[in-house]
Amino acid sequence: MNFEEYAAKPILAAAGIAVPASQLATTPEQAAKACAAIGQVVIKAQVPTGKRGKAGGIQLADTPDQAAQHAARIIGMDIGGHRVEKVLVEAMSDIAFEYYAAILNDPASKGPMLMFSTEGGMDIEEIAAESPEKLRTATIDIRRGLSAETAQALIGGLDLNGANDAIADVLLKLYDAYRTNDAELLEINPLIQTRSGTIVALDCKFVLDDSAIKRQPELAAKGTPDRLTALEKIGEDNVIKYIELDGNVAVLANGAGLTMTTMDVVRHHGGAPANFCEIGGEAYTKGKVALEMVLGKPGVKSLVVNFCGAFARCDVMMDGLLNAWEELKPELPVFFSIAGTGDEEAIRMLKERLDMDPYPNMDAASKAAVDAARAGAGT
Amino acid sequence: MRILRKHHRVLIQGITGKQGTFWTERMQAYGTNVVGGVNPKKAGTSHCNVPVHASAVDAMKDGDGFESSIMFIPPLGVKAAALDAIEAGAKNICILTEHIPVQDVMYVMAAAKERGTMITGPNTAGSVTVGECFQGFMPAFNERIFKRGRVGVMSRSGSLGTLMCQNIVSAGYGQSAFIGIGGDPIIGTTTRDALQALDQFEGTDCVVMVGEIGGSMEEDAADYAATMAKPVFAFIAGGAAPAGKKMGHAGAIVMGDKGTYASKKKALEAAGVTVLDTPSHVGDALHEVLG
Structure with a gap:
């Protein structure tokens, strides 16, 4: 978890390291007031990224008027994709x-x-x-x-x-x-x-x-939480690792390594993954919210599900996913690859409940999903 | 790094918990020589047919002794449990737990180094000495995933390592041993350590390395791979991952041009390693070498 300068410096101060006097400001008026109290100051944009100076996010001010002018310009500025919401008004150092x-x-x-x-x-x-x-x-x-x-x-x-x-x-x-x-x-x-x-x-x-x-x-509580998209926030709230990406092939798999690899294989076959979404055995009851997330991304054209049971059992994950599928009834084409612990039972469930067979391996399933996404995007 | 053998006496710290019990029973059924467990609140009782001790130190002193300890311990309890095992004189410790504070991990690593204790993990799914014994939560007993053969396999990821093992078996081959090293940035047994252990392990003709983006372990291992007579195949996960995001594993993050897929592939290929485009290609690659 990253900490912005204004939240990080008190940690040094608490350890006995000297830091300049400063006040946090979210408006030009506050910046002017801080300058009036401190004297000559530096106005510093507070964003969780480097290169603030090069972006014009650090300015010197001799008077409260100057401080207000700089703060007005810096607040609202975009630095490395982060909108500046606050500035640190800090005593100028010699x-x-x-x-x-x-x-x-x-x-x-x-x-x-x-x-x-x-x-x-x-x-x-x-x-x-x-x-x-x-x-x-x-x-x-x-x-x-x-x-x-x-x-x-x-x-x-x-x-x-x-x-x-x-x-x-x-x-x-x-x-x-x-x-x-x-x-x-x-x-x-x-x-x-x-x-x-x-x-x-x-x-x-x-x-x-x-x-x-x-x-x-x-x-x-003082740190800067990761900037999450609405879907990523749902993932965080449900303790499911979900990362939103640019593509149109949704990915659902178990384990970090396997999920990353499914994305790679989608890419290898010329497709673009829409997300990283990992459900493990213990998260199988979260099949519904996981499915809602991967389907919730606009523009998704197909879904590849890749389960390889080890600690997490395929049949348990498949049960959670099928329950969710039956409830949500998505129209999206879906392609399965199933291997490992509990695979035979999972394959039987897929046949019984969705009348589908898995592909022989993740390459075949991913390729089919890429082809379907391409066909879907064309129509 | 020492590969677990069936004559090694194994202690299970956290044996009485749900996961500890479930996996101890499976390890015992497969051939792992479990000689005792630890739970301070249940010392003096028996669990999974082995005595439960108050600590690893007690198990070493009062019990039959042990060489290896496997931990089913929650994140904030790992430091104390590992220091207990190190003090007891454990030769090997396998830490399965994910999300242990990194400063705790470093503390354990420093203590282990001083005593010569080998650590595998944290955040590993364990290892399998195929047809002999296993540790952790690996489906060693599933014959479509693990079958005795001559391919050594190492992986940072449990799920992906399992998939690779399944692909090897379905292509008609088998494994000598599988070593899961874990997905954390700071781990005891590195890719290089595991590669060396498999290189030296009897009955191993070639090695399959399953790496991922982040850190420089694959690059370090490439130096060793260059010295090996046995063929090495590698798959690196995360080529399609965006930079700056942790991809599920704390260690799987690309910062700038460090830890990228391209850097790992380049280093491995320069060392003579065959880098596979997808895990499904492993069968064909093995066929060329093993026939």
Whole structure:
């Protein structure tokens, strides 16, 4: 789960890392008021995406009037497909130097990785690609945590303008915040040194581990939920993974890998999948809502159902689906591929209740669905 | 990564739950050497004809001991259960649970590494040593899916791995072993580890690798595949998936140009691996190699 800057910075502040004074504003009037209280400010669009500055979503304001003008322009702006609803009005900082610091979950070392660079303000992907020697990393044993020695060693030998100790202290606090908040990624970019020598977090990116939401309910309430389409929202409410796509061949399968592959095979045969929708054995009673979702997408011309029973049994999933089918009575052409645990029973049920036979494999079923969609789109 | 054998003594943590009971009975029927279970509230009783202990440490001390532990434990209980098994001296741990907080997983991985404990999973459907034993929730007992043969199979996904195994059997071949490694971004046994284990496993003539988009495990495994004498076939799921969305598995997400289908296919083909367009093509591919 992503957190926008205004929701992420309090996490740093709670860990003892300095952040500029700021107020959130949703109208130009509020922005003017905030500027009047703070002084010289930066108006920053709050959207869950990067490149805000390049899009014109970050502006300086000396007076409340300027703040209102900038806020009026930024609110309502589209940045990377996100409409700006609010701006952070933040005290302007007196920047002398910019650094980069982050902690993330590293699949290679299977532990947290601490990163630091003197090239603050740049995209980390750019630093890694263009000057990898300027990116320092350290892997951490999460049982022991980050030691002061490791933090010092990471920045050892770097000319940090006399701020080595202060920055090492920020790294330790950053690690605490990472642990306390079940972060998947916690990044400060830029981490600045002011002309008076203070170390301040000027921006913050925080991604909460989705699997930790259950034990971090108060924190998760401050995050930005994924933008979902109306159909995807129905999926979320019913704990069914549904992702809406652009095509016209609806896909219903069990298991993430099998569902992805069904989409691939539809594509392989020249079709375009309309969705990702996965129902497992435990979700078989949700056959009706799953079917409603895949059929609910406008422009869908055919449906391929691909069941491969392992943990989830084909007969149980088929029963749920057929119950839904009999209730909804869709007109859409449907093509089945059925294999694995409970397949014989499922095939019998399909014959008895829909008078249909499955195709011999997922390729044949998917190809038939693609052909039907093409025929349907032509009429 | 060690492939489970029937002489390995297996402990089931969470044996008394609904899933634990259901799958323990099936594992026992297939040949898995289950010697005990764990449930602190039911210690001293017997379940599925084996003694229930208060902890894995107790099972090691007071029971018959064990080499491998299989966990049917809810997400927030996995850290404590796995640390218990590691402390007890388990050699292998299979974690089936999905949606475990990643920092808990990393904690377990660090402890396991220190003690030399091999972890499979989390978020795996388990593994099958065909005709011998299995762990997790795999339909090992379904003869149209698993039949003793000479093809080693590894998969990130349980459902897709099952489909691949079924395609292998319906094409007239069989498997030596199946290893499910799990769909999470941070897992104990990687694609490379599983590939190496199958390469070294007796009675295995070739390996089928079922990967998916996200991460760089297939690219890492390609380095090992390049050194193998045995032929390797791969299918990578998710070529049609949009970037930036988690496709059901937490690990199946493409960020920028990292973890893409194209990058994996390129690395594998450069290593001499045959990349299949669809899982249905596996029979024809095996036919060319095995005859």
